[in-house]
Amino acid sequence: NAGVTQTPKFQVLKTGQSMTLQCAQDMNHEYMSWYRQDPGMGLRLIHYSVGAGITDQGEVPNGYNVSRSTTEDFPLRLLSAAPSQTSVYFCASSSQGQGIHNEQFFGPGTRLTVL
């Protein structure tokens, strides 16, 4: 299994540009999520999904869109990049269910710089 994969690993954008960060997992996990990591702020949840066709907002959703058309893929779209979106983005997945010790598996991250 490849686990959770993310592309690209690095990206530089100009203010106002749009782009999509890709995330895929091959573990048949129902739950997928996107976090951003900023210095001194830990990991903050942007959007998450509990299954194909279902998405919801996390703690910091503004400026980002997501969709979940398949179980495997959960892309994150930046609509109009702003310097405040300069960050490291992590995608994670886990199995669903309250009674399961469902640890999250993280992708390698995408380092995004917005000029």
Added chain:
Amino acid sequence: ILNVEQSPQSLHVQEGDSTNFTCSFPSSNFYALHWYRWETAKSPEALFVMTLNGDEKKKGRISATLNTKEGYSYLYIKGSQPEDSATYLCAPKAAGNKLTFGGGTRVLVKP
């Protein structure tokens, strides 16, 4: 949004010494408490998932305890080694599968 606090933010430990640090979280609507280990330039990796009050987990020299009634968890590193240098994140889980991460405790073990 849960208020999750980890203390201290960072600590330096001499190789061979033991250390511990704290994760505090709201005790209401508690389902589980996750601990992750995050090495520089890598991705966070799960250490423990704890659910029961009084639960204690161990993996090698690292162990954790959980008090759900008062809303805290301790993580212990016994006989610290340089490879233990990392940021340790805690994340309580409330409703659904959402985790709220604390800011982390950055541990640097000096040889």
